């Protein structure tokens with residue numbers, strides 16, 4: 001982390017905040033607005049949020065404060081928002097003072113679950129669209145989330161300063177796809193601050209104040225929660241009625257446990273304690289909860305003396321991608337366990353189940369929202385907890401309808417879900433396998449349609465619709481088997497379209513499929529991390545490709561290594577790595593002992609990054625690389 005980043009990371013907000021304490025008593029409900037900014041990745045949501053924070057005096061106009069709402073190190077490095085953050089802003093308009101609660105939302109397709117939960121605390125959204133790129137797949141997905149939640153939508157065309165900006169064309173797209181009149185669009189440059197003030201005015205004028213009453217019993221919706229080592233769980237809440245203050249006894253509708261409130265306050269975006277939070281307001285609450293499970297997202301808190309009907313929660317996040325995770329060295333198990341526990345405290349969308357395997361020892365089977373989510377989690381474990389891990393091939397949740405003979409023997413449910421390829425039931429016990437499907441939206445300039453259609457066909461997808469959103473851009477809908485898009489579909493799509501096509505997807509149930517378990521063998525020993533469930537039609541090509549790629553990633557050893565792909569006892573592909581000995585001392589003529597020692601030490605360190613399968617040594621990072629197909633060109 002650069003010194004500037006570390007400054008932001010640890011002390012995100014300047015002392016400017018201290019002078020500017022927000023007095024909550026100044027804000028009756030009609031002067032409150034709760035809103036989110038939604039957009040396709042990179043269309044400028046965080047930049048706009050920063051500008052809004054600046055205009056309202058929450059942060060200073062310096063480069064150091066750039067993208068204040070993107071707090072995690074991975075977010076800064078990857079330039080994506082992973083976790084939603086909240087900030088309360090004060091703004092004067094037409095002689096009145098308003099409290100504007102901005103709830104930041106992540107933009108990537110993997111995190112659309114976070115978007116929908118942020119929206120539940122809002123009455124309106126700012127829909128940001130890039131003036132050059134126009135409407136993209138996530139713009140469409142996010143628009144419909146907001147539309148279905150019946151929120152007011154303020155369309156904003158950003159980056160009008162760009163040379164190729166064409167705000168008029170984007171306004172026409174918005175009118176066509178979303179049925180929003182062109183003249184409602186606000187043209188801005190978030191980067192330069194141009195016209196950003198009118199966005200704030202639109203928030204006040206067009207988004208209704210929350211329709212909630214202080215006289216009603218206290219009802220607080222938990223829309224996010226984080227864990228702090230000193231203070232326990234910090235729950236972000238939106239008050240749908242009544243008031244809550246320090247010292248009161250509250251109850252969780254979900255766990256039925258009661259707590260005494262230690263602190264309430266608003267986020268500016270750092271925590272600022274207040275005397276109380278009232279109906280319509282958004283803020284945080286601390287009540288001695290030790291575990292994020294105690295403040296589940298979607299839960300309702302109420303006062304012990306005044307029980308209420310809980311608010312409708314959200315659908316809980318459904319993991320779409322599963323992988324096994326094991327410590328490279330079993331003696332590291334306990335350290336890794338505590339790192340996984342700490343990380344999942346702040347990311348309740350990861351599911352964790354203990355797992356063990358004869359080859360890899362004790363570990364976990366983790367469920368993620370998507371592959372990016374999995375990579376971000378992995379990166380955080382390595383960066384923040386210095387953990388060294390082995391990840392197995394990601395798999396999607398398949399289902400199997402067990403045949404009656406098998407059912408009678410095991411007293412089991414008729415349909416089982418398989419998240420671990422090692423537990424894939426044999427064909428003889430199954431009457432039907434099912435695979436998860438998704439409905440994908442692709443938006444692309446029309447010159448790439450041909451290549452994209454053949455990419456989709458190659459992924460067993462079925463086209464559902466094709467609509468022109470303007471003269472040159474097309475929106476395609478396809479039904480995909482989830483397995484076909486999980487690993488590298490997005491990379492291929494980007495590379496085929498020179499980066500211009502965008503993609504988003506939603507769940508679309510299950511369909512029958514011919515599935516088989518494919519094992520990879522190294523000198524006849526199965527490599528558990530590479531065992532996958534594949535479609536029968538794809539087994540040969542995928543087995544062949546994995547063997548070829550493994551051949552490139554396995555260094556030559558003292559003996560010959562046979563790499564094979566097998567379905568049951570049938571070998572479907574084979575490659576061979578010829579024997580060879582790498583003599584690291586070969587370059588070391590003469591008798592410089594310290595240099596020899598150095599080279600041997602380096603070789604030993606290299607070996608630590610290897611995993612032995614039987615007597616074959618495989619570099620650890622070979623596993624995930626081997627599974628990634630090369631982007632189709």
Ligand SMILES: Nc1nc2c(ncn2[C@@H]2O[C@H](COP(=O)(O)OP(=O)(O)OP(=O)(O)O)[C@@H](O)[C@H]2O)c(=O)[nH]1
Nearest residue numbers: 041042043044045046047080081107159189190191
């Ligand atoms: N020229 C120009 N660039 C902009 C403008 N607004 C944002 N950008 C740039 O666009 C890129 C993406 O902006 P972000 O604000 O990080 O985008 P985002 O939508 O928050 O991205 P996610 O958080 O990953 O969803 C950055 O390099 C910004 O500097 C603008 O008005 N004009």
